[in-house]
Amino acid sequence: MAEKYEYEYFNVTFPVEYVAHIEISRPEKLNAFIEKMWLNLSVIVKRLSHDPNVRSIILTGAGDRAFTAGLDVQAASQGTLSQGSSDTARTATALRRHIFEFQDCITALEKCEKPIIAVLHGVSYGLALDLSLSCDIRLCAADTRFSVKEVDIGIAADIGTLSRLPKAVGNFSWVKDVALSARIFGSAEAEKVGLVSGVYGGKAEAVSEALKLATLIASKSPVAVQGTKELLNYSRDRSVEEGLRYTAIWNQAMLQTKDMKDAMLSGLQKKTPKFSKL
Amino acid sequence: MAEKYEYEYFNVTFPVEYVAHIEISRPEKLNAFIEKMWLNLSVIVKRLSHDPNVRSIILTGAGDRAFTAGLDVQAASQGTLSQGSSDTARTATALRRHIFEFQDCITALEKCEKPIIAVLHGVSYGLALDLSLSCDIRLCAADTRFSVKEVDIGIAADIGTLSRLPKAVGNFSWVKDVALSARIFGSAEAEKVGLVSGVYGGKAEAVSEALKLATLIASKSPVAVQGTKELLNYSRDRSVEEGLRYTAIWNQAMLQTKDMKDAMLSGLQKKTPKFSKL
Amino acid sequence: MAEKYEYEYFNVTFPVEYVAHIEISRPEKLNAFIEKMWLNLSVIVKRLSHDPNVRSIILTGAGDRAFTAGLDVQAASQGTLSQGSSDTARTATALRRHIFEFQDCITALEKCEKPIIAVLHGVSYGLALDLSLSCDIRLCAADTRFSVKEVDIGIAADIGTLSRLPKAVGNFSWVKDVALSARIFGSAEAEKVGLVSGVYGGKAEAVSEALKLATLIASKSPVAVQGTKELLNYSRDRSVEEGLRYTAIWNQAMLQTKDMKDAMLSGLQKKTPKFSKL
Amino acid sequence: MAEKYEYEYFNVTFPVEYVAHIEISRPEKLNAFIEKMWLNLSVIVKRLSHDPNVRSIILTGAGDRAFTAGLDVQAASQGTLSQGSSDTARTATALRRHIFEFQDCITALEKCEKPIIAVLHGVSYGLALDLSLSCDIRLCAADTRFSVKEVDIGIAADIGTLSRLPKAVGNFSWVKDVALSARIFGSAEAEKVGLVSGVYGGKAEAVSEALKLATLIASKSPVAVQGTKELLNYSRDRSVEEGLRYTAIWNQAMLQTKDMKDAMLSGLQKKTPKFSKL
Amino acid sequence: MAEKYEYEYFNVTFPVEYVAHIEISRPEKLNAFIEKMWLNLSVIVKRLSHDPNVRSIILTGAGDRAFTAGLDVQAASQGTLSQGSSDTARTATALRRHIFEFQDCITALEKCEKPIIAVLHGVSYGLALDLSLSCDIRLCAADTRFSVKEVDIGIAADIGTLSRLPKAVGNFSWVKDVALSARIFGSAEAEKVGLVSGVYGGKAEAVSEALKLATLIASKSPVAVQGTKELLNYSRDRSVEEGLRYTAIWNQAMLQTKDMKDAMLSGLQKKTPKFSKL
Amino acid sequence: MAEKYEYEYFNVTFPVEYVAHIEISRPEKLNAFIEKMWLNLSVIVKRLSHDPNVRSIILTGAGDRAFTAGLDVQAASQGTLSQGSSDTARTATALRRHIFEFQDCITALEKCEKPIIAVLHGVSYGLALDLSLSCDIRLCAADTRFSVKEVDIGIAADIGTLSRLPKAVGNFSWVKDVALSARIFGSAEAEKVGLVSGVYGGKAEAVSEALKLATLIASKSPVAVQGTKELLNYSRDRSVEEGLRYTAIWNQAMLQTKDMKDAMLSGLQKKTPKFSKL
Incomplete structure (x- = not known):
């Protein structure tokens, strides 16, 4: 590699x-x-x-x-x-x-x-x-x-x-x-x-x-991590109002990820979650 | 209440x-x-x-x-x-x-x-x-x-x-x-x-x-306090120039309040001012 | 004066x-x-x-x-x-x-x-x-x-x-x-x-x-110092993207100054540079 | 109703x-x-x-x-x-x-x-x-x-x-x-x-x-129509660059709709498409 | 003059x-x-x-x-x-x-x-x-x-x-x-x-x-005319949302003018209103 | 070519x-x-x-x-x-x-x-x-x-x-x-x-x-033409105030071009100016 x-x-x-x-x-x-x-x-x-x-x-x-x-x-x-x-x-x-x-x-x-x-x-x-x-x-x-x-x-x-x-x-x-x-x-x-x-x-x-x-x-969900980086950088440069709006539009797709269920389940089961590649 | x-x-x-x-x-x-x-x-x-x-x-x-x-x-x-x-x-x-x-x-x-x-x-x-x-x-x-x-x-x-x-x-x-x-x-x-x-x-x-x-x-003038909150939040999200302009437009009304006189007078008289409700 | x-x-x-x-x-x-x-x-x-x-x-x-x-x-x-x-x-x-x-x-x-x-x-x-x-x-x-x-x-x-x-x-x-x-x-x-x-x-x-x-x-180049003040104030109020663009436009003129050569040469020669007035 | x-x-x-x-x-x-x-x-x-x-x-x-x-x-x-x-x-x-x-x-x-x-x-x-x-x-x-x-x-x-x-x-x-x-x-x-x-x-x-x-x-896909209204209003008020970015984020979800296939197929078959409610 | x-x-x-x-x-x-x-x-x-x-x-x-x-x-x-x-x-x-x-x-x-x-x-x-x-x-x-x-x-x-x-x-x-x-x-x-x-x-x-x-x-109220110029120029350069907010702040003072009553009364009486200087 | x-x-x-x-x-x-x-x-x-x-x-x-x-x-x-x-x-x-x-x-x-x-x-x-x-x-x-x-x-x-x-x-x-x-x-x-x-x-x-x-x-000065395109696109997306500022910064370099003299002289002499490549 x-x-x-x-x-x-x-x-x-x-x-x-x-x-x-x-x-x-x-x-x-x-x-x-x-x-x-x-x-x-x-x-x-x-x-x-x-x-x-x-x-x-x-x-x-x-x-x-x-x-x-x-x-x-x-x-x-x-x-x-x-x-x-x-x-x-x-x-x-x-x-x-x-x-x-x-x-x-x-x-x-x-x-x-x-x-x-x-x-x-x-x-x-x-x-x-x-x-x-x-x-x-x-x-x-x-x-x-x-x-x-x-x-x-x-x-x-x-x-x-x-x-x-x-x-x-x-x-x-x-x-x-x-x-x-x-x-x-x-x-x-x-x-x-x-x-x-x-x-x-x-x-x-x-x-x-x-x-x-x-x-x-x-070790965290790459969907969550990459979204967090994007949204922090976006918000740094804009008003809170613009930041919130963009965040909602971003997450209308991203909250549909299976990573959420996997992360929650792993949390409850005290296991380390495995996330698909991204 | x-x-x-x-x-x-x-x-x-x-x-x-x-x-x-x-x-x-x-x-x-x-x-x-x-x-x-x-x-x-x-x-x-x-x-x-x-x-x-x-x-x-x-x-x-x-x-x-x-x-x-x-x-x-x-x-x-x-x-x-x-x-x-x-x-x-x-x-x-x-x-x-x-x-x-x-x-x-x-x-x-x-x-x-x-x-x-x-x-x-x-x-x-x-x-x-x-x-x-x-x-x-x-x-x-x-x-x-x-x-x-x-x-x-x-x-x-x-x-x-x-x-x-x-x-x-x-x-x-x-x-x-x-x-x-x-x-x-x-x-x-x-x-x-x-x-x-x-x-x-x-x-x-x-x-x-x-x-x-x-x-x-x-205990402060509610006109002054509420204006201060509004202007700080507004300015956080915008350029200094935009902040100053909005501040001036806000205060063209608010500086006409009686609270100013009451506050100044109380200050001189070392008294606690009483402000009308807002 | x-x-x-x-x-x-x-x-x-x-x-x-x-x-x-x-x-x-x-x-x-x-x-x-x-x-x-x-x-x-x-x-x-x-x-x-x-x-x-x-x-x-x-x-x-x-x-x-x-x-x-x-x-x-x-x-x-x-x-x-x-x-x-x-x-x-x-x-x-x-x-x-x-x-x-x-x-x-x-x-x-x-x-x-x-x-x-x-x-x-x-x-x-x-x-x-x-x-x-x-x-x-x-x-x-x-x-x-x-x-x-x-x-x-x-x-x-x-x-x-x-x-x-x-x-x-x-x-x-x-x-x-x-x-x-x-x-x-x-x-x-x-x-x-x-x-x-x-x-x-x-x-x-x-x-x-x-x-x-x-x-x-x-003691520094006034071209560099005044540009630095301008660009920091400009960038404070705008997105990083806008800041970078303005900076490039500013410096397309300012990088043509002789101060750069003078500053570099003085640095190499351990001398104090003298810059023209601005 | x-x-x-x-x-x-x-x-x-x-x-x-x-x-x-x-x-x-x-x-x-x-x-x-x-x-x-x-x-x-x-x-x-x-x-x-x-x-x-x-x-x-x-x-x-x-x-x-x-x-x-x-x-x-x-x-x-x-x-x-x-x-x-x-x-x-x-x-x-x-x-x-x-x-x-x-x-x-x-x-x-x-x-x-x-x-x-x-x-x-x-x-x-x-x-x-x-x-x-x-x-x-x-x-x-x-x-x-x-x-x-x-x-x-x-x-x-x-x-x-x-x-x-x-x-x-x-x-x-x-x-x-x-x-x-x-x-x-x-x-x-x-x-x-x-x-x-x-x-x-x-x-x-x-x-x-x-x-x-x-x-x-x-009669059109409501996903397409409602997205179009949203993106036009958003773009009217912002730079083209901001408009394009928001559009991409919007469509990363919306292009996953089945309406696209239904609309294309209907077009090829000269039929009127039926879209799910939204 | x-x-x-x-x-x-x-x-x-x-x-x-x-x-x-x-x-x-x-x-x-x-x-x-x-x-x-x-x-x-x-x-x-x-x-x-x-x-x-x-x-x-x-x-x-x-x-x-x-x-x-x-x-x-x-x-x-x-x-x-x-x-x-x-x-x-x-x-x-x-x-x-x-x-x-x-x-x-x-x-x-x-x-x-x-x-x-x-x-x-x-x-x-x-x-x-x-x-x-x-x-x-x-x-x-x-x-x-x-x-x-x-x-x-x-x-x-x-x-x-x-x-x-x-x-x-x-x-x-x-x-x-x-x-x-x-x-x-x-x-x-x-x-x-x-x-x-x-x-x-x-x-x-x-x-x-x-x-x-x-x-x-x-012949119109100078309060209304000057406000209209200001608000149109402001709004041309900003989002509708920003325009509306600024307008509200502007008018929280300006709607207190006597010109409103004078203008309305003149309208009802079919008279030409006289407005104070500004 | x-x-x-x-x-x-x-x-x-x-x-x-x-x-x-x-x-x-x-x-x-x-x-x-x-x-x-x-x-x-x-x-x-x-x-x-x-x-x-x-x-x-x-x-x-x-x-x-x-x-x-x-x-x-x-x-x-x-x-x-x-x-x-x-x-x-x-x-x-x-x-x-x-x-x-x-x-x-x-x-x-x-x-x-x-x-x-x-x-x-x-x-x-x-x-x-x-x-x-x-x-x-x-x-x-x-x-x-x-x-x-x-x-x-x-x-x-x-x-x-x-x-x-x-x-x-x-x-x-x-x-x-x-x-x-x-x-x-x-x-x-x-x-x-x-x-x-x-x-x-x-x-x-x-x-x-x-x-x-x-x-x-x-046939026009490429410095002038390319600047005009840039400044129009920039201004379309921003306030007039921002447009003017960027324009001034752009032209602090570009007004030093020889094209200006060449263009003016050609205008006075009714000749077609020749501009260097850009």
């Missing part, structure tokens, strides 16, 4: 039934991203999204030093961003197409039908936040150093952080502080403001906890 | 002038909800909403063990949800109507013109969250055990939790964690993420504190 | 290159606001917004006792709010125009292209919250006493607090609690719920820290 | 299988509306909405002279609108509750799951537009005299015309013209701007054509 | 009680706009908006040849648009500020509390559409030649046409046709698609009809 | 510089669509969108008899729609994925950066409307027979018609009429309600006129 997921710079494994593990793997460069990486990640995630053998996913970075140091700035400065027509409008068009493609790759994690748990550790700068904010759950090791790094290279972050961070945590003053100053902050601060929902001793422990959580989620 | 509010499974009392107390009362079943209960609760709340003798409300669960264990699954499995036409679209229509009716009953608490303070204790699963998230203020006893329980019965929660929880707390990673895993969490965690704004020793203490707060709120 | 900013009740100074300091100065009245003050503040902020010599701003209150005690109620009761035609609709029109003008003055801080750091201390009631919630970052001294005071004078707050507070912090239950009860709360509580992102010993220390942060922000 | 629908001021009949006919019946007063009428109409329409024996509805006015002359102003001037507390804010609250209730009664036609065809004739003022704009299809007799009458009695129309008219026709200049001037216009003008989709010689002919159209619609 | 409205390039007169007439007056240049003109127009309109002696407004162009030929391109090419920093991002900032200011001047017509009737004739290119689409009612002379001219000078129209035209007429295919081709079209076509609501023989006749309509509108 | 666009069932040619012509080519089946066709069309359009040699596009159907008869129902009944798991929720998931993919293919025409002119003739049912409503301009031959056909096969149209039609024409009553009845209507009716912006004698003449219009559009 893992063969279907062989893409450069990523290791995809299946440590537990129904659980996939994506490892960003360019440790010699602190897992810094070049264009091929976000394209590959997007393909992997889109395939996992429809793979009936997968119900939850964890995302980690290879090596001890970094989840990811962010965009590989050196590579980027020699790529698309540095080119351009001699006409501002035409360069703008090229840049716009590039940003949309990049954004779409990262948003693929949010759109993935299965929940994704990001586990951050070590250096977690720039794209590390864009990426993990597009995941569903963020856990981290105690040694994680975070930074919304983009202003330090002269740009307003455009791959997702500025759109998702204000809705992920509950301290808008803090959001502005870290986004405007690019200062580095640690795991305790990340937990306090609600950026992560768990801090663990080291990377190994954090990954282990993530795997436990992924396994727990994978 | 309490006679107007005699509905099965609920005790409605008026412990302090202008304060109503709704008690969910089916303690032998851990206050689990059957259909008649949400229909009755909705009627009670709609009446209180327009009752000029009421300015604030507290909502509690009878008995020591539970605010509510949620939906009475056994009853539900024999009711509407289990029926259905042999045609998927026709069953979907029946389910949709059922969900909308159920949602409307719970939303009645949010639409109630008077603020409602929920006091949770003991078992507070599933519907306990839908219900209390539709209230304005959430307090709890230290022994409260919370769970977004729905995935455990094979469904994505559809009576409000998935739409309101992301806007009630400031840790979207944690919201996904508890909603996808259905794990039980306690009062300390609820307070840390901002789900409740106060934790008290036991149920009695929590109810007592809620009553104090309700009494304080009931 | 300071001469351009001489407006009654405000001291505007430039303590560090590219940093402006606005001090509310009516200490004998606890910096309570009369109409002229919000009109003047609005003019100051609009000028700073386009002043190429300014990249970040701090806002403080003169004296030891108060950031601001809020609206000067005594003055207000003799002003616009107390007048009115004998016809309710015509009075409503006058009130609506007044509220819109007042709101616009406070919103000018949010619309200012440069980030504004508010430093609260002592009495910080009513308008203190409307004002500081329209700023980007909120720091405070340990002695700060906050209150959403409006219900105590018989009104629902209409200059911004009810629209911005639910989006600034992550505890909607707490927002309702303080807005409905008008109770006074301290700096520890403000920090816990995420209303402020830093608490410092005394006013002097808090101002000093704010100045450091403003200086840090002013 | 008609007995279930006996409500004062309305005649409800079932002229053709699956087609209901609601006649407004207060011809001696040109079918002018008193409060009891909109309350009754709302009840009738809500019942028809869930009645499996009904698939389409026509709405007409009794007598030769008027569809309806609108609100019975004389009655209204003695009712709710004329009362009020001595405090402006309290009167505003009473008015707001009254308007919401009135709006909800008229919106019940738009929310009715079955399509409603309004047939206008003769005097069709004020509420005639609010009512018919809440219907799905508007036909009229050649003698119809329309007017957005409300400014002539000193109010901005508040029961739906100002919200629905701009989205019902494609000439915003004309909308403003008739709404600001309250001038009377005829059927030719109504057809030209798109307010009605058919003009017929006299009332009898118009009703007859409406009945034909209702019969045609009632 | 006219003295208060003496601004270069505009003649403001008061031909009838409560009716203002703004004439664009630069006929030697076909009323082409230079920056000073939109700034002046904005000031005039804002003052009229609050002038209690004005209840409706007509806007015309001086001379026989043109309502306006649009932007004075020659002047513009020597002004702001042609300047710019050597850095793209800084030029973008200057352009953005310029566009926002220009847009705000034109939007001032839409925000004006009193209805504005635009009368087009002769050459009506580019800004002629931006301007008249920001008015409430559009009438024209038979000789009017319209063009969405901007693509012919290499730009996408940015002062309002592209945002307002799709909502002003009901033929999106036609909107794209004229906006993408910049072709000239006449009054018959404008009337057919709903861009104007009246075509008259010559300019004099069109102005005379506009004056009649303005006089009729000015 | 045409070789790059060889996809089964479509002929792509380049009749004029900068103009592409896509012909749907399955005339023996009245150009009815099978899945491969919408996938291919989507690929073609996405490539044309970024092809610098293309500035405008026309879309036609091969043969004399039909633009397209819509979905090939026979093929569809043997494909995805007919399959499905034995569990309703799992079938719903498969259907949802299928609908989203299908919708995305059709929406690709709307998202194409270059304007697309659809030319309809003969049988134009079901998907013919979904497709052409996703184009920018609709022209037709006099013999065109239109139908929103979906209810006749038991479904609510889900590939775009129900979301786009209410915003494409200005007669919501007519939209409901044709969508609920599936009745066939002709070119005169289509023109009257604004569904098409031009009707021509026969297919050949209609195609010829479309080509002229495409050629005219292709």
